Amino acid sequence: MNNPETLPDGDVISDFALTLVHEIRNPLTNIDLSLQVLSQEITDESLRVYLDIIKRSSDRIGKILKNLLSHQKLNENSGADHSLHTILDEVILLATDRIVLKKVKVTRDYDSKDCVVAINAQKIKIALTNIVVNAIEAMDPRQGELKLVTRSTDATHLIRIEDNGCGINDAGMKNLFKRGFSDKPGGIGIGLFSTLKILKSSNVGIDVQSQAGSGTCFILTFNKSTTPDKLIPMSL
Structure with a gap:
């Protein structure tokens, strides 16, 4: 691996992995923008349920990527x-x-x-x-x-x-x-x-x-x- 970055718990993130995170965020942004448009157009409550699911899933992916990029310390409070x-x-x-x-x-x-x-x-x-x-x-x-x-x-x-x-x-x-x-x-x-x-x-x-x-x-x-x-x- 070239110029690896080490997480606090010993895991390693390579340049490729960081590039992959960046590439994932691009289509994720498109999904979020599309959801904003659809949420204004769709009024059927039975369909809005699925929009909410997509939004929560998108938000979760974004949070995972953000944690990865910021090297979230999974070892914090390990003894609590x-x-x-x-x-x-x-x-x-x-x-x-x-x-x-x-x-x-x-x-x-x-x-x-x-x-x-x-x-x-x-x-x-x-x-x-x-x-x-x-x-x-x-x-x-x-x-x-x-x-x-x-x-x-x-x-x-x-x-x-x-x-x-x-x-x-x-x-x-x-x-x-x-x-x-x-x-x-x-x-x-x-x-x-x-x-x-x-x-x-x-x-x-x-x-x-x-x-x-x-x-x-x-x-x-x-x-x-x-x-x-x-x-x-x-x-x-």
């Missing part, structure tokens, strides 16, 4: 206490448009006590969003049910993310977290690869239970104690 319930709620809010479009039913079954743990909330939110989005995409429209479960034990907090989608076959399970692997049309195989990387770096255990045609369940284990000899080993 955060509520897993709040993070899950924020993840569902981020995925609302997909949930609405596919008419997925979301069920929350949270532990009676809030699950609070010292983590980097921004990184964990990215990992959970990747899992939730995959779950939504695996389910049929109008038939999907996404279930979020939290449980607290003496030593750990658990998160279960369950769907009733198409499930994962044996080959998919073996390659699930490999970089570049995807069984979705047009998929690039980065989401779950980066998810595993985040969880490992955060000392969060992960287990996946799935069979083709029977849905999928991701189980994440957060240790209440961050003492090295008390960390629960990764399942994968």
